[in-house]
Amino acid sequence: MATDQDLVIETVRGLLAKHEPFDPTPERRWDEGLWSALAENGLTGVGLPESAGGSGGDLADAVAIVRTLASGAGAVPVAEQLLVAGPAVVAAGLPLPPVDEPLTFGIADGVAASPSGDAWTLTGTATDVAWAGVAAHVALLATGPEGEVLALLPTADLPASGAVNLAGEPRGSLTLEGVPALVAPLTAAQVRELRAGFALARAVQLAAALEQVLAWTVQYAGERQQFGRALAKFQAIQMELAEMAGEVTAVTALTDAAVQALGHGDENFSLAAAAAKVRAGAAVEVVARLAHQVHGAIGFTQEHKLHHLTKRLWSWRDEAGSELVWSRVLAQGLLAEGPDGLWPALTRAV
Amino acid sequence: MSNPLTLAPAPRSEAAERVRGEVRDFLAEELAAGTFSTHVDTWLSGVDPEFSRKLGERGWLGMTWPKQYGGHERTAMERYAVTEELLAAGAPVAAHWIADRQSGPNLLQYGTEKQRQEILPRIARGECYFVIGMSEPDSGSDLASIRTKATRNEAGDFVVNGAKVWTSNAHVSHYGIVLVRTSPVDTTNRHAGMSQLLIDLSLPGITINPIRILDGGHHFNEVVFEDVVVPGDMLLGEEGNGWHQVTAELAFERSGPERFLSTYPLMAEFARRVAASGDPAGLVALGRLSARVLALRQMSLRIAAALDRGELPNIPAALVKDVGTTFEADVIEEVRRVVDVLPSLDSPDPLARALAEAQLHQPGFTLRGGTNEILRGIVARGLGLR
Numbered sequence: 001m002a003t004d005q006d007l008v009i010e011t012v013r014g015l016l017a018k019h020e021p022f023d024p025t026p027e028r029r030w031d032e033g034l035w036s037a038l039a040e041n042g043l044t045g046v047g048l049p050e051s052a053g054g055s056g057g058d059l060a061d062a063v064a065i066v067r068t069l070a071s072g073a074g075a076v077p078v079a080e081q082l083l084v085a086g087p088a089v090v091a092a093g094l095p096l097p098p099v100d101e102p103l104t105f106g107i108a109d110g111v112a113a114s115p116s117g118d119a120w121t122l123t124g125t126a127t128d129v130a131w132a133g134v135a136a137h138v139a140l141l142a143t144g145p146e147g148e149v150l151a152l153l154p155t156a157d158l159p160a161s162g163a164v165n166l167a168g169e170p171r172g173s174l175t176l177e178g179v180p181a182l183v184a185p186l187t188a189a190q191v192r193e194l195r196a197g198f199a200l201a202r203a204v205q206l207a208a209a210l211e212q213v214l215a216w217t218v219q220y221a222g223e224r225q226q227f228g229r230a231l232a233k234f235q236a237i238q239m240e241l242a243e244m245a246g247e248v249t250a251v252t253a254l255t256d257a258a259v260q261a262l263g264h265g266d267e268n269f270s271l272a273a274a275a276a277k278v279r280a281g282a283a284v285e286v287v288a289r290l291a292h293q294v295h296g297a298i299g300f301t302q303e304h305k306l307h308h309l310t311k312r313l314w315s316w317r318d319e320a321g322s323e324l325v326w327s328r329v330l331a332q333g334l335l336a337e338g339p340d341g342l343w344p345a346l347t348r349a350v
Numbered sequence: 351m352s353n354p355l356t357l358a359p360a361p362r363s364e365a366a367e368r369v370r371g372e373v374r375d376f377l378a379e380e381l382a383a384g385t386f387s388t389h390v391d392t393w394l395s396g397v398d399p400e401f402s403r404k405l406g407e408r409g410w411l412g413m414t415w416p417k418q419y420g421g422h423e424r425t426a427m428e429r430y431a432v433t434e435e436l437l438a439a440g441a442p443v444a445a446h447w448i449a450d451r452q453s454g455p456n457l458l459q460y461g462t463e464k465q466r467q468e469i470l471p472r473i474a475r476g477e478c479y480f481v482i483g484m485s486e487p488d489s490g491s492d493l494a495s496i497r498t499k500a501t502r503n504e505a506g507d508f509v510v511n512g513a514k515v516w517t518s519n520a521h522v523s524h525y526g527i528v529l530v531r532t533s534p535v536d537t538t539n540r541h542a543g544m545s546q547l548l549i550d551l552s553l554p555g556i557t558i559n560p561i562r563i564l565d566g567g568h569h570f571n572e573v574v575f576e577d578v579v580v581p582g583d584m585l586l587g588e589e590g591n592g593w594h595q596v597t598a599e600l601a602f603e604r605s606g607p608e609r610f611l612s613t614y615p616l617m618a619e620f621a622r623r624v625a626a627s628g629d630p631a632g633l634v635a636l637g638r639l640s641a642r643v644l645a646l647r648q649m650s651l652r653i654a655a656a657l658d659r660g661e662l663p664n665i666p667a668a669l670v671k672d673v674g675t676t677f678e679a680d681v682i683e684e685v686r687r688v689v690d691v692l693p694s695l696d697s698p699d700p701l702a703r704a705l706a707e708a709q710l711h712q713p714g715f716t717l718r719g720g721t722n723e724i725l726r727g728i729v730a731r732g733l734g735l736r
Binding site: 211214215218221222232233235237238239241242243245246247248249250251252253254256257260272274275276278279282323324326327328329330331332334335338339340342343344346347349350 | 353355356359370374434438439614617618621622624625626630632633634635636637638640641642643644645646647648649652666669672673676723725726727729730732733734735736
């Protein structure tokens with residue numbers, strides 16, 4: 001297993017180059033070929049311990065893979081597997097499914113986990129499950145008799161609704177009626193970190209896609225000629241691109257810091273992740289709006305590649321908790337030590 | 351594709367966290383003793399030489415400079431922690447701010463040995479203050495159009511004529527580092543022919559006239575030079591190299607926490623209000639503002655780390671200032687959207703006071719040190735657009 005991040009990124013880019021982004025349809029809901037290629041290269045187990053069946057490597061490697069796939073609009077559940085469900089399953093002491101089979105994650109407050117003898121069953125509906133109907137296994141944050149639990153189950157035989165997000169990525173519901181699952185209880189801190197980890201995974205994807213949208217827009221402005229010169233030569237366009245760059249740089253700086261906090265096991269990790277998700281989500285409005293504005297009408301069509309990322313940006317910002325949800329969590333966390341505690345809390349958060 | 355303006359993440363610094371704690375304890379003691387009260391934008395308006403001297407005594411000025419010049423040979427990351435704590439507390443740091451941030455490093459780079467030995471230790475003690483003499487009545491964003499002129503006399507001294515404006519706190523400062531024309535305008539290279547002079551503000555022929563800002567405060571001045579004789583050895587750096595010298599120092603000027611914390615005292619009052627009321631909309635607004643502060647801290651820390659590596663990241667610094675000063679102004683509107691409060695400079699309500707101070711200082715945030723339009727032009731260059 002390569003641990004050098006540049007090599008990892010180069011490998012993923014090489015695979016992506018053979019798998020153009022596409023608009024998912026009911027017939028082709030994900031990029032199975034891309035997934036297989038990633039799995040064959042050992043990239044779907046990166047950051048997960050070899051002792052549990054993963055490919056080893058560290059968090060930074062896994063993040064590099066997720067970033068590269070996000071910027072290439074790869075339609076595969078890698079962020080869920082490498083950054084959320086995989087680590088959660090391992091941490092909870094549950095057996096990690098084979099890493100060449102896609103594993104996804106869902107927050108399922110409406111699913112009750114009930115013990116029966118040594119086994120557990122799940123009943124209820126898990127909504128907005130990323131890659132429902134595509135993933136082979138799902139880890140659900142469900143409600144147990146004494147608090148929240150992590151439930152792991154195969155999904156092959158489960159009916160999934162065909163709901164999708166704005167980019168066509170599967171976000172269906174799983175209806176469970178006494179379905180057996182492996183279940184591990186979670187502490188309140190574990191639940192908080194799991195939710196934050198999910199938010200951070202989306203923030204990492206957002207950061208990468210925002211960077212790519214900026215790069216595409218800079219490139220387009222340099223190529224597109226109007227009034228006898230490139231768009232990039234107009235001050236009005238330069239101001240817009242600079243504003244985009246400010247947003248993108250802010251998101252990258254904070255998201256990287258939150259990933260670092262996760263890697264260090266910081267106790268304030270959940271606040272760092274909350275802030276990263278809020279900041280990344282807030283940048284989407286500016287960056288997507290200005291990217292489309294600079295691209296003009298061609299960017300508003302399915303013929304041009306821009307929509308593959310802007311539609312994901314508009315979806316991901318509301319997934320795993322929107323800015324509304326996480327800004328409240330962030331503020332409450334920062335004020336936990338009292339009305340005068342904001343500044344010390346800010347300097348501790350990341 | 352990675353963004354060309356993104357710098358490497360800052361490493362964690364235990365030394366910075368240690369000195370942060372010391373500064374925090376000092377500020378708590380001073381606040382309790384009533385030696386200062388919290389205000390918005392105190393790096394412009396909070397002149398308190400006594401406070402500056404206390405910081406000097408504790409080794410918190412000239413922190414990164416060599417010990418032989420009164421400095422403390424600490425890292426930019428440690429200096430970052432000190433300055434950010436002072437700003438967050440709304441402490442009166444204006445007297446020494448420019449000297450410590452900018453003029454000192456400028457002298458270290460370009461000053462003569464004599465200038466360094468005489469002046470730097472005084473800055474580090476919090477006793478010697480500086481102004482930046484760049485803008486003129488007819489030269490704002492177009493700095494290369496300055497007209498203040500210095501000509502050599504027979505003795506080899508400079509004779510300076512002209513006027514500089516927006517010189518913050520010139521009336522309490524000792525020196526100015528003044529950008530002047532030492533050669534006539536070269537139409538083929540308008541950045542040529544300028545030089546930096548180190549000028550003692552007590553010299554004959556210098557008149558300092560107050561220019562009041564919107565809240566009536568006297569921070570800005572017009573500094574008029576009429577046949578001011580400046581000794582020839584007060585040339586800073588090379589004659590004709592002034593443009594390069596002023597643009598080279600911009601990473602120091604544009605990347606620090608003062609570019610996003612000028613209205614932090616308003617945000618802190620807002621947080622107290624939200625903590626008391628528990629208003630859900632207030633919590634959301636506070637969370638959104640906090641996420642922006644946290645991102646800006648990381649951006650600014652990356653610049654501090656780059657300075658510690660010996661780099662001069664001027665373009666990323668311009669970006670920090672653009673994003674940061676936009677944020678400083680946005681704090682006002684975010685607060686107003688969720689709290690019903692009348693801004694008033696003499697209100698007993700600290701939130702009303704902070705809001706009033708922030709509002710009346712707000713137009714300056716996105717002007718001083720390079721307007722945001724100029725900054726975005728620099729960023730556009732960094733993106734390869736021009």
